[in-house]
Amino acid sequence: NAGVTQTPKFRILKIGQSMTLQCTQDMNHNYMYWYRQDPGMGLKLIYYSVGAGITDKGEVPNGYNVSRSTTEDFPLRLELAAPSQTSVYFCASSYEHYEQYFGPGTRLTVT
């Protein structure tokens, strides 16, 4: 099992550009999550999904979009990147609302 994989590992964007962060899990988990973690801060939930076709907003959804067309994939879309979106992005998955397993993260810089 690869667990949760994320691509890319690093990315630098210019202000106003768009990109998609990819997340895939092979554990057949129904729940998936996107978090951001700013330096020295805790994790903040951006969006989550409880199954294919079902997504919902977390604490900080503005400036992001998600989709969940399959159980395995949960991409996060950034439209019109802003410096405030410079952060480390973690994807996670879980079976129901039990312990979550995290991907290695994507380090994004917007300049």
Place this chain on the structure above:
Amino acid sequence: RKEVEQDPGPFNVPEGATVAFNCTYSNSASQSFFWYRQDCRKEPKLLMSVYSSGNEDGRFTAQLNRASQYISLLIRDSKLSDSATYLCVVNTGFQKLVFGTGTRLLVSP
């Protein structure tokens, strides 16, 4: 009041010491509890779940006090490799986990 609160530390302890962290949560309906460990610039990893009766895994012991709404993590015989940030995590029952901001532990030789 934050949903999950932790002392950010850092806790500086020598090798071999015993150290304990507490974490308080505000929602009395919270259903499950976890401790995660996060190394610098890495993803959080599950350390242990916290059960009502308390549980132990080697040098690590977790306790839950529902009446006072806190959970604790005790680390005995600290190792250099225990240096990390420890995240308290609570399932509030709304289909998502709430993460504390973490307690930083530094174990020195």
